[in-house]
Amino acid sequence: MYRRPFLRAAAAAVLAFAAVGASAQVDAKVLRMVPQTDLKILDPIWTTAFVTRDHGYMIYDTLFGVDVGGKPQPQMVDKYTASADAKVWTFTLRKGLAFHDGQPVTAADVIASLTRWGKRDSLGQRMFAALDKIEAVGGTGFRMTFRQPFGLVLEALAKPSGSPAFVMPKRVADTPADKQIDDYTGSGPYVFAKSEFRPGEKVVYLKNKAYVPRTESPSGTAGGKRVYVDKVEWIILKDAQTQSNAIVNGEVDMLSWMPPEHYASLRTNPKLETVKPTFAGSYYLHLNHHVPPFDNPKIARAALLAVNQEALLRGQMVFRDLYRTCTSIYPCGSPLATETHPLFTGKPQFEEAKKLLKEAGYDGTPIVLMHPADFNLLNKLPPIMAQLLKQAGFTVDMQSMDWPTLLMRRTKKEPADKGGWNAFITGWGGSDTLNPLFFAPLTGNGEKGWFGWNNDPKLEELKGAFVSATDPAARKRLAGEIQARAMETGLFAPLGETNNLSVIRRGAVEGVLLAPVNVFWNIKKK
Numbered sequence: 001m002y003r004r005p006f007l008r009a010a011a012a013a014v015l016a017f018a019a020v021g022a023s024a025q026v027d028a029k030v031l032r033m034v035p036q037t038d039l040k041i042l043d044p045i046w047t048t049a050f051v052t053r054d055h056g057y058m059i060y061d062t063l064f065g066v067d068v069g070g071k072p073q074p075q076m077v078d079k080y081t082a083s084a085d086a087k088v089w090t091f092t093l094r095k096g097l098a099f100h101d102g103q104p105v106t107a108a109d110v111i112a113s114l115t116r117w118g119k120r121d122s123l124g125q126r127m128f129a130a131l132d133k134i135e136a137v138g139g140t141g142f143r144m145t146f147r148q149p150f151g152l153v154l155e156a157l158a159k160p161s162g163s164p165a166f167v168m169p170k171r172v173a174d175t176p177a178d179k180q181i182d183d184y185t186g187s188g189p190y191v192f193a194k195s196e197f198r199p200g201e202k203v204v205y206l207k208n209k210a211y212v213p214r215t216e217s218p219s220g221t222a223g224g225k226r227v228y229v230d231k232v233e234w235i236i237l238k239d240a241q242t243q244s245n246a247i248v249n250g251e252v253d254m255l256s257w258m259p260p261e262h263y264a265s266l267r268t269n270p271k272l273e274t275v276k277p278t279f280a281g282s283y284y285l286h287l288n289h290h291v292p293p294f295d296n297p298k299i300a301r302a303a304l305l306a307v308n309q310e311a312l313l314r315g316q317m318v319f320r321d322l323y324r325t326c327t328s329i330y331p332c333g334s335p336l337a338t339e340t341h342p343l344f345t346g347k348p349q350f351e352e353a354k355k356l357l358k359e360a361g362y363d364g365t366p367i368v369l370m371h372p373a374d375f376n377l378l379n380k381l382p383p384i385m386a387q388l389l390k391q392a393g394f395t396v397d398m399q400s401m402d403w404p405t406l407l408m409r410r411t412k413k414e415p416a417d418k419g420g421w422n423a424f425i426t427g428w429g430g431s432d433t434l435n436p437l438f439f440a441p442l443t444g445n446g447e448k449g450w451f452g453w454n455n456d457p458k459l460e461e462l463k464g465a466f467v468s469a470t471d472p473a474a475r476k477r478l479a480g481e482i483q484a485r486a487m488e489t490g491l492f493a494p495l496g497e498t499n500n501l502s503v504i505r506r507g508a509v510e511g512v513l514l515a516p517v518n519v520f521w522n523i524k525k526k
Contacts, residue, residue: 029230031509031525033254034243036518037375038236039203040404042192043180045120048162048440048450049407050429054256054518057221058205058232059100059186060166063091063110064158065222066431066516072158073222075214076105076167076187086149093140096212099169099187107136112173114157114165119177121163122450123437126467127156151467152437160221160516161431162440189213189225189521190232203234218513218522225521228511232520240376247272247503253525255503256518259376260317266503273506276499277518279430280331283312283378283495285385286441288422290453291415293367298360300490301343303367303423305353306385306392309346309496316380317498326497329442329483331430335472336479343487346496353392366397368416370409370424373400381425381495410451425495431516436466436482441492452492459485 036051044056065075074080078094097105111134118124130150137143144153157165172183184192190205197203213224235252237243240259246252248269258266258274267274287294287303294300313323326332327346328339367389371382386398397416401409406424414420433439442463443449444456462485466478486492502512511522 029525031229031232031254031520031523032235032252033232033256033520034237034246034252035203035234036257036377037403038200038238039234040199041180041407042184044166045117045163045177046180047407050161050427050518053161053164054520055192055203056164056166057188057517057519058190059184059188059192060168061097061186061188061225062158062164062166062221064154065220066158066160067219067222068514069220070434070516072154073216073219075158075222076110082153086151086153087146089144089146089153090137091142091144092137094214097187098210100185100191100208100210101169102210103169104139105167105187106139106170107142109170109173110142110167111136112170113167116168116173116175116177117163117165121159121165122440122443122445123152123156123159124163124165125445125448126437126463127153130467149468151470155435155437158221159438161429162438164221187211189227201236203236205232205234207231220513220515221517221519225519227521228524238374238376243376247505250505250508253505253509254512254523256520257377258501258503260319260322261376263319263322263501271506273504274501275504275512276514277502277512278500278515280497281427281429281500282326282331282433282497283316283381283425283427284441285423285425285493285495286452287490287492288416288420288452289455289491290413290447291420291422293360293362293365294422294490296360297489298356299362301488302353302356302360302362302392302490303389303394304344304487304490304493305349305356306388306394307344307346307493307495308348308384308388309494311388312381312384313496313498315384316378322499322501324497327494329439329486329492329494330433330436330479332497334430334434336435336476338480338483341484341487343484344493346494348388348391350392357393362393364395366395366416367422368420369396369398370406370421371398371400372403372406372424375403378403378425378427385423385425413447413453427498429517436463436479442482442486454489454491456485456489456491459489459491 039051041047044052063076064072078092080091082089118128132145132147134144175181189211191208193204207227213226216223244262309325317323328337330336386396389396412420416422440450444459446455462482469475511524
């Protein structure tokens with residue numbers, strides 16, 4: 001059903017490239033790149049979608065960033081202090097911060113932005129639960145006073161992915177947390193050109209000439225965010241072959257996410273260069289615990305027992321260089337990783353799954369598995385997962401849609417047969433899963449939590465203990481207990497890790513940074 005629209009879109013893209021091709025050499029300060037997928041949701045607090053997060057980093061700034069070593073560093077903040085008991089934190093903004101409309105960034109903007117973020121982000125929710133008050137100190141300072149020490153203050157403010165704590169003008173941040181914003185004024189290194197925005201075709205960003213970068217060298221999401229181009233155009237191309245052709249023919253300068261099936265041809269093309277912009281990511285199967293049948297932990301665990309990581313990863317990533325199996329919910333090789341668990345091996349256990357379904361009384365009601373047919377970085381996974389679930393004893397209704405539609409549908413809490421859903425697959429970055437407090441789906445606070453709305457007080461209790469722990473050994477132990485709890489309840493299933501690459505035109509583009517997320521400052525167009 002998507003073939004004809006794809007062909008029409010590809011044809012339109014070719015015509016568009018023909019129109020801009022003549023000016024490509026003259027307009028050397030325009031960076032044309034293909035983003036991960038189409039951008040239709042523009043509020044990076046309302047969704048955790050990577051493309052929206054990347055959009056957020058273009059136009060907004062954060063109080064703290066994370067350097068390439070994972071350490072929080074001041075970004076919008078100039079200086080800060082913490083009391084001896086770690087209950088009172090005082091921050092001062094650096095000079096020269098201004099929004100794109102020329103208005104200065106004030107403490108009132110920061111407080112409103114953090115308050116809205118704290119209602120959506122899982123780590124933000126926990127931080128605000130421990131907070132007694134947040135108040136302005138003059139025009140450019142603010143103070144956070146906690147009822148008890150909160151061990152992740154800087155990590156929360158520097159959180160690079162999921163929902164980063166982007167700072168917006170107070171008038172925008174006052175938007176209710178469950179409603180999307182419609183004013184995209186930021187203070188970041190680029191300005192969103194709303195008049196040139198064409199959903200499904202092109203997103204345009206202009207250099208923020210008034211932006212004052214930090215003096216430090218760029219590192220991760222921290223340091224000086226220096227812009228060396230006048231304009232960045234995100235060209236929306238959904239088909240992997242069209243993306244590959246565009247970069248090979250010089251019609252775009254960069255693919256932010258390389259289509260894995262074209263890895264062999266792109267990496268050996270002398271006109272191109274593959275670069276590593278982020279750390280390893282991972283795929284996850286997410287279940288809706290708010291409605292049947294996955295509100296029953298036995299049925300949820302049966303779904304986990306259907307997982308075949310090797311088959312799923314090979315089908316999506318194709319080349320062994322680009323993936324590896326990993327049963328830890330934290331990045332394999334990271335300090336908190338635990339790769340052994342009796343309830344989840346990453347290999348299918350169909351008979352055990354069928355036994356659990358029988359014990360739980362599963363009646364064969366179809367599982368609605370959402371399939372983002374237009375998203376080439378994900379669309380091979382659901383058909384394979386559907387077959388695995390069937391082999392485990394489930395009846396599966398795989399429903400195809402585009403990625404923006406999936407992002408909207410996953411917010412629905414109605415039963416699957418009334419427009420809701422039961423399962424979908426998505427990807428996460430290493431910065432998302434490094435810490436149990438960073439990982440948005442690792443929640444047990446019901447309807448206040450991430451999509452799937454798992455209700456598990458014991459999980460929340462373990463996360464609270466993790467925040468309070470100061471000893472690395474204790475945190476390692478608690479991280480293992482959190483993982484065990486996630487597996488016991490069938491919260492979600494890790495599907496393995498991926499090595500995501502960008503592709504740039506050799507000799508035409510340089511300066512792509514390695515960071516926890518894709519960032520597009522520091523890039524030069526020759």
